[in-house]
Amino acid sequence: MSHDGRIALTKNGPSLSRLVFGAWRLLDGAGRPDAEAVARLIGTAVDLGLTSFDHADIYGNYEVEAAFGAGLARWTGKRDEIELISKCDIMLASDNRPQNRLKHYDTSAAHITASVDRSLANLGTDYLDLLLLHRPDPLMDADETAATLAGLVKSGKVRAVGVSNFTPSQFHLLASRLPFTLATNQIEMSVLKTSALTDGSLDHAQRLGYAPMVWSPLGGGSLFTGQEGREARVRAALAAVAAETGTGDLAAVAIAWLLRHPARLVPVLGSMKPERLAAMVKAIEIVLDRQHWFAILEASEGRPVA
Numbered sequence: 058m059s060h061d062g063r064i065a066l067t068k069n070g071p072s073l074s075r076l077v078f079g080a081w082r083l084l085d086g087a088g089r090p091d092a093e094a095v096a097r098l099i100g101t102a103v104d105l106g107l108t109s110f111d112h113a114d115i116y117g118n119y120e121v122e123a124a125f126g127a128g129l130a131r132w133t134g135k136r137d138e139i140e141l142i143s144k145c146d147i148m149l150a151s152d153n154r155p156q157n158r159l160k161h162y163d164t165s166a167a168h169i170t171a172s173v174d175r176s177l178a179n180l181g182t183d184y185l186d187l188l189l190l191h192r193p194d195p196l197m198d199a200d201e202t203a204a205t206l207a208g209l210v211k212s213g214k215v216r217a218v219g220v221s222n223f224t225p226s227q228f229h230l231l232a233s234r235l236p237f238t239l240a241t242n243q244i245e246m247s248v249l250k251t252s253a254l255t256d257g258s259l260d261h262a263q264r265l266g267y268a269p270m271v272w273s274p275l276g277g278g279s280l281f282t283g284q285e286g287r288e289a290r291v292r293a294a295l296a297a298v299a300a301e302t303g304t305g306d307l308a309a310v311a312i313a314w315l316l317r318h319p320a321r322l323v324p325v326l327g328s329m330k331p332e333r334l335a336a337m338v339k340a341i342e343i344v345l346d347r348q349h350w351f352a353i354l355e356a357s358e359g360r361p362v363a
């Protein structure tokens with residue numbers, strides 16, 4: 058099933074597909090997909106309406122972007138039919154980065170610039186639709202970081218800038234130095250991880266009018282594999298709602314639960330399986346009523362609301 062719906066992250070900002078394809082786990086399967094298999098997966102995603110692809114320099118131990126880029130080179134579609142998102146600033150202790158003695162963050166001009174250049178080369182493109190700072194960096198010099206991000210936009214290498222895992226206060230610090238609006242904050246949220254409802258993240262997004270992207274919308278898969286009481290309760294609640302709404306698919310209901318929130322959440326789907334992606338895209342057509350939504354929240358929190 059395809060879906061033509063788009064979502065503008067901010068009023069005059071970039072627009073993405075309503076659901077985004079997350080590339081983090083591209084190389085996690087048993088066999089490493091070759092360029093042809095990646096091209097097929099890109100084609101499947103686009104056919105399903107998932108035209109926006111979420112990357113980071115570090116994914117797959119710094120190897121996902123290049124593997125995706127090899128697939129993109131074989132894919133027969135056009136660059137302007139898709140959106141490429143990437144992130145920078147996490148420095149992994151990795152064989153591929155022997156200079157990193159430990160995991161840390163780097164929002165310096167030198168690192169951001171070099172990281173974006175590498176992402177562009179690896180993906181085989183001359184622009185990113187959206188660049189995110191991956192994690193808040195306690196050593197961020199807001200003036201230096203903002204000037205670097207503004208320069209990247211001015212050069213055309215990056216079309217829009219956002220953040221990820223930022224608190225509202227961290228968001229404002231960076232925003233205060235930028236000549237344009239931050240497009241999004243990509244945060245963790247799911248039926249198993251509901252803190253954004255009450256920690257101010259979603260209030261902030263609505264006050265400023267940006268659509269937050271949401272990572273691990275199925276709890277990284279723990280929704281299906283987890284054996285804790287919470288996971289079992291949420292699965293049962295999702296199954297009940299799936300039955301009552303004639304939906305049939307638990308993952309689709311879990312995504313629909315996110316889409317029901319007025320902050321206009323943009324879930325980033327992590328599955329690499331075409332049939333699972335196809336099932337989740339159906340979430341766009343599911344509208345949960347308040348009592349279905351609250352039944353899932355109640356199951357997640359283990360108690361009715363006060």
Ligand SMILES: NC(=O)c1ccc[n+]([C@@H]2O[C@H](COP(=O)([O-])OP(=O)(O)OC[C@H]3O[C@@H](n4cnc5c(N)ncnc54)[C@H](OP(=O)(O)O)[C@@H]3O)[C@@H](O)[C@H]2O)c1
Pocket residue numbers: 078079080081082111112191221222243244271272273274275276277278279281308325326327328329330333
């Ligand atoms: N900004 C950040 O800090 C940050 C952090 C983490 C992730 N991300 C982004 O968010 C994206 C999504 O995160 P995520 O991968 O943790 O998302 P997720 O959708 O919560 O989890 C995906 C995992 O669930 C598994 N899964 C098991 N049963 C499933 C079912 N019935 N339906 C669908 N999936 C099922 C998938 O396996 P199969 O592949 O076998 O289906 C996959 O391993 C990432 O790709 C990345 O782009 C961002």
